[in-house]
Amino acid sequence: MKRFIVAIDQGTTSSRAILFSLSGKPVYSSQKEFRQYFPKDGWVEHNPNEIWNTTKKVLIDVINKSKRLKGKILTIGITNQRETTILWEKKTGKPIYNAIVWQDRRTAEFCKKFKTNNKEKIINRKTGLLIDPYFSGTKIKWILDNVPKAKKLAKNNNLLFGTVDTFLLWKLTKGKLHATDATNACRTMLFNISTNKWDKDILKSLKIPKNILPQVKDSSDDFGLTDKSIIGKSYPINGVVGDQQAATIGQSCFTKGSVKSTYGTGAFVLMNTGNKKIYSKNKLLTTICYRLNGKITYALEGSIFIAGAGIQWLRDKIKLISSAAETEKIVKSLKTNNGIYLVPAFTGLGAPYWNPNSRGIICGLTRDTSQKEIVRATLESVAYQSYDLFNAMKNDGLKPNLIKVDGGMVKNNWFSQFLSNVIDIKVVRPKVQETTALGAAFMAGLKIGVYKSLSDISKNWKIDRKFVPKISKSNRTKLLKGWQQAIRKTLI
């Protein structure tokens, strides 16, 4: 009989479930998109019921597929969009407000005020994060302050908070478990990454009652059983891990100094820093990579807001291309970038700049500039932004000698090669690129003994292709000089 692990990958635009073989090969996957709500400028919401219904549908779909394959599902792992915040009534399970999505900026003003009195430094020491609307803490506060019945429900012990993993666990176990894992907890800005506990002082300063918070478990742990009434049978849930950390696990970045970089809509770089918390002097985040048997492994994280989203913009708004895949052929037809740079600061700049007011520019235009150069500059910009991140890491004393990449953009061989050229580091692409879902499956499998250890898991990682730097130092310096000039223009 075939044996499988199911990973639920609850993302920002869709819910997916993937059936994995025990060696980590995706056998079948099911995906359902759901609606994005933009009620006001800078606000982004999801309907928690749509998150749940789409998740339930894809899960049932893969379970039915496993039955058709005459296989057995051993366990389920969950990975999820991080930071997104849901509050619901304990007795009825009904959300009291829409999910406030990680991209939502409604608490920007509050965060600005909250930063005074050296607060950011204190928060950074405790949580590893910066004070920013991105994280859950101020989103919870917003719901408590703006939904009339929220405070009363909390007082009556009838209100629960969760990131998406917690909400799904609650639904899947039919209200038996209110829990999260450490990688999700550490993105709330309420979790102390040194004491491994919710931080009383931060809770107090944001007026968030502790009784609404979930229990924090390991990433590979006992997360209860799915209720029979939901998917016909009970299955154990044994893994929960936030999406970027899951990709780090899916890429087998288990040794200190190993790095993965995911190039999807945005790009996220995580470096495993072992049992050491590294506090960046260059605005990178200190985060929990995974927690196993109560022991934390830390990571340093940097994010780029616009990566593949720039390619989507070329396709959907500027209409220079009709598919993302076309970009490879277009850029290959040019020998150089002809001095054209594009800074895709469409929503401000992320690490290491963290400048919310920057906006995008294209510079170096001449009579000779064609659509090809603009396409090339958009692709190149993702490599230059990566350079800025790795340079920030280097300034923090950390220099990786190899980067494992994944995400939609790295299918583009030209991009993967150019990335290696610009960052001057070897880039490797794995065979299985569903690294996020795979990471959740690995955490679940680890708990039930399918894998004996992390090194046992890493035996399943297989290389697809390697890209080594192939340009001269002087050419790299010239390219980066042009980029730095362009960045300076957006920071003014």
Ligand code: ADP
């Ligand atoms: P997400 O998980 O964030 O939705 P994916 O990892 O699925 O993202 O990657 C999708 C992104 O990759 C899209 O933004 C798309 O524009 C980009 N992309 C896909 N194929 C290519 C390609 N061949 N070249 C460049 N970008 C690509």
